[in-house]
Amino acid sequence: MSTLKPKFWKPGTDAPGTGLHEERERISEGSGEVVVYNPHVSISIEQQRQRLPIFKHRNHILYLVEKYETVVIVGETGCGKSTQIPQFLAEAGWTAEGHIVAITQPRRVAAVTVANRVAEERGSIIGNEVGYNIRFDDCTDATTTRIKFLTDGVLVREMMSDPLLTKYSVIMIDEAHERTLYTDIIVGLLKKIQKKRPDLRLIISSATLDAEAFKDFFNNNETNDKSKDTSTIISVEGRTYPVDIYYTISPVPDFIKETVNTIVKIHKTEPTGDILAFLTGQDEVENVVSLVIEQARHMSDKQLKMKVLPMYGGLPASEQMRVFERTSKNTRKVVIATNIAEASITISGIVHVIDCGFVKLRAYNPNTGLEGLVVVPVSQASAQQRSGRAGRVRSGKAYRLYTEEDFDKLPNSTVPEMQRTNLATVILQLKCLGIDNVLRFNFLSPPSSKAMIRGLELLYALGAINDNAKLTEPLGVRMAEFPLDPMFAKTLLTSGTFGCSEEILTIIAMLQVQNIFLSPSNQKAAAEKAKRKFSVAEGDHITLLNVYEAYIKCGKSSRWCHEHYLNYRGLCRATSIRDQLKKIAKKFKVKMLNSEGDVDVICRCIVAGFFSNAAKLHPSGSYRTIRDNYTLYIHPTSVLYVEKPPKWVIFNEILQTNKDYMRDIMVIDASWLYELAPHYYQYGTEREIGAKKARLE
DNA sequence: GAGCACTGC
Numbered sequence: 001m002s003t004l005k006p007k008f009w010k011p012g013t014d015a016p017g018t019g020l021h022e023e024r025e026r027i028s029e030g031s032g033e034v035v036v037y038n039p040h041v042s043i044s045i046e047q048q049r050q051r052l053p054i055f056k057h058r059n060h061i062l063y064l065v066e067k068y069e070t071v072v073i074v075g076e077t078g079c080g081k082s083t084q085i086p087q088f089l090a091e092a093g094w095t096a097e098g099h100i101v102a103i104t105q106p107r108r109v110a111a112v113t114v115a116n117r118v119a120e121e122r123g124s125i126i127g128n129e130v131g132y133n134i135r136f137d138d139c140t141d142a143t144t145t146r147i148k149f150l151t152d153g154v155l156v157r158e159m160m161s162d163p164l165l166t167k168y169s170v171i172m173i174d175e176a177h178e179r180t181l182y183t184d185i186i187v188g189l190l191k192k193i194q195k196k197r198p199d200l201r202l203i204i205s206s207a208t209l210d211a212e213a214f215k216d217f218f219n220n221n222e223t224n225d226k227s228k229d230t231s232t233i234i235s236v237e238g239r240t241y242p243v244d245i246y247y248t249i250s251p252v253p254d255f256i257k258e259t260v261n262t263i264v265k266i267h268k269t270e271p272t273g274d275i276l277a278f279l280t281g282q283d284e285v286e287n288v289v290s291l292v293i294e295q296a297r298h299m300s301d302k303q304l305k306m307k308v309l310p311m312y313g314g315l316p317a318s319e320q321m322r323v324f325e326r327t328s329k330n331t332r333k334v335v336i337a338t339n340i341a342e343a344s345i346t347i348s349g350i351v352h353v354i355d356c357g358f359v360k361l362r363a364y365n366p367n368t369g370l371e372g373l374v375v376v377p378v379s380q381a382s383a384q385q386r387s388g389r390a391g392r393v394r395s396g397k398a399y400r401l402y403t404e405e406d407f408d409k410l411p412n413s414t415v416p417e418m419q420r421t422n423l424a425t426v427i428l429q430l431k432c433l434g435i436d437n438v439l440r441f442n443f444l445s446p447p448s449s450k451a452m453i454r455g456l457e458l459l460y461a462l463g464a465i466n467d468n469a470k471l472t473e474p475l476g477v478r479m480a481e482f483p484l485d486p487m488f489a490k491t492l493l494t495s496g497t498f499g500c501s502e503e504i505l506t507i508i509a510m511l512q513v514q515n516i517f518l519s520p521s522n523q524k525a526a527a528e529k530a531k532r533k534f535s536v537a538e539g540d541h542i543t544l545l546n547v548y549e550a551y552i553k554c555g556k557s558s559r560w561c562h563e564h565y566l567n568y569r570g571l572c573r574a575t576s577i578r579d580q581l582k583k584i585a586k587k588f589k590v591k592m593l594n595s596e597g598d599v600d601v602i603c604r605c606i607v608a609g610f611f612s613n614a615a616k617l618h619p620s621g622s623y624r625t626i627r628d629n630y631t632l633y634i635h636p637t638s639v640l641y642v643e644k645p646p647k648w649v650i651f652n653e654i655l656q657t658n659k660d661y662m663r664d665i666m667v668i669d670a671s672w673l674y675e676l677a678p679h680y681y682q683y684g685t686e687r688e689i690g691a692k693k694a695r696l697e
Numbered sequence: 698g699a700g701c702a703c704t705g706c
Contacts, residue, residue, distance in 0.1 A: 107704065135706055153706040182705065281702070313703065339702050360702040373702065417704090429706095483706035514701085580706090636699040655701060663701085 052080030070218035070231035076238025095146035099169035115149040152182035177207040179416035243391040247404040255356040273351025274333040311337035353390040366450040372656025381413040423455035432480035461680040491609030496591035498605035509578035510544040527565040535639040539666035611677035635661035
């Protein structure tokens, strides 16, 4: 990590002065991307490899992998671990006799870019000796691939057909400290696999903070004799530049304002270096972008101009690309971003980072079963990661918009996703992998039992597990195989008997894609009008079906999409998801049928999976859930946001903002609930059942 | 008449 020299400045005063700059040629790697700086200096690939800090540790790493079942590697940014360790292993014979070395990544782009770099270093074509496997793109060869990069989700899928992962000799879990849902699932499962496969070697790549926890988790030594440890830690220095950290001397009342001020001050006092500011959401980003542009206008005859750009997930791809463009010498790039810039993307040239100290995270409330987004203070680990973004090209500066005292009070690390999510899918997949007692599964961070019970309850209601909490055959097993939430999987598996599987495939695929309807800020009215052409009284599901069918009818034309304010790339994605789901559905002999225009049957089929998300209109105009009598509202983006709201609806998800909104809503008939979900409405204590029934009247 | 961090199968 970069040296942290705490410094202080007063909010509202000039930003601290200029530091020393050094620029040198280097090759860097981190969060999956591989960047070769200064291409004018030409050195051979082999020379480049040998200059990476990890190269000095080659023999020691190989020795540890030989000796220990699990090696935790703390590799700092730019040390070369993701690209070099797999090659060391291959060179040392770990890929002999048909064995494969696997490296998992939390993100698709990372798997692809690192794989390509390694293939290049080995002078081979991607897909032969070195390959990758991500959803919708398997670039490996069944006989020749020896080094395989994959997303952690794909590895979990592989376990379903090969529970002991027999083809792999070594599995490296990269970026394990990010603690994504799938990383945590894999880590728990690998511990189990190790007991049956002592020959398997694990390498866990992690940040300093979590290394000890990973080491302890995998250490099977029950004695006090350290020489019998089965896991160990090795640290490798990185290639980053020092980043000076500045705290405010007093708390900041309004971080939006202070972000703008800090940008202006940096621009006035620092001669060069691009700026990256972290905020929590799209609104804040757009707000700060316009405020800074406004300020820039008031700055007279500046030699150095500012190019202010927003960056967040919902931004159209073409606009996202702008942050990667090089700016001219007399222009400073100022990127205002959400958390997307913390790990998912890397913008080159950043020297100044501004950290507002907050992040928007998903939170799950096991009492209500609702998932929502909440703004919370960042963890120290996150703050460090953000600061580190300033030290990739030369020494940089990070301005934290909070006091050092407040930093000390922040949690060490972010709560793992496993403890912030609805567990139905996780439980279903674990059961499918032979973990019968999920409550006793070896979780790195166990979720609350309340959340577990809530997940089990839903799976039971869907018929995926029986009275003994065992996976049902074939329904439960089949549900687990779909890359879908259990409620969707159930809907799809039932669609054959309803006679509408073609339509259900479309609707489910469309619901997996965000932002199908575009709404450019300057053409809102026209976009709204275009959307209304597809809208129907039954609700959002059938509306999406109409959109997809029209898209197919026009020959999947991108121009047509553009004219109708539809997200072309999103529709392409829906097509590939639909194809994949259809393949799996056919495997399970789901009859491929078209309802021939019978909309009722489609709606009933959806209720067969989504009965637990039912709500009834309340005289106040809001809705109440059947299960918990919880108050919800129709989201204004729904086609059902109309003067005469329907009496009964089911919804796809809940969005918690100012109010608790239902999104993707469909009109139903109350009698369908009794008919299609008898289980669910007979579940619970007498009193609970009585209450549910009363609400159904 | 409101407004959605980010991934992933």
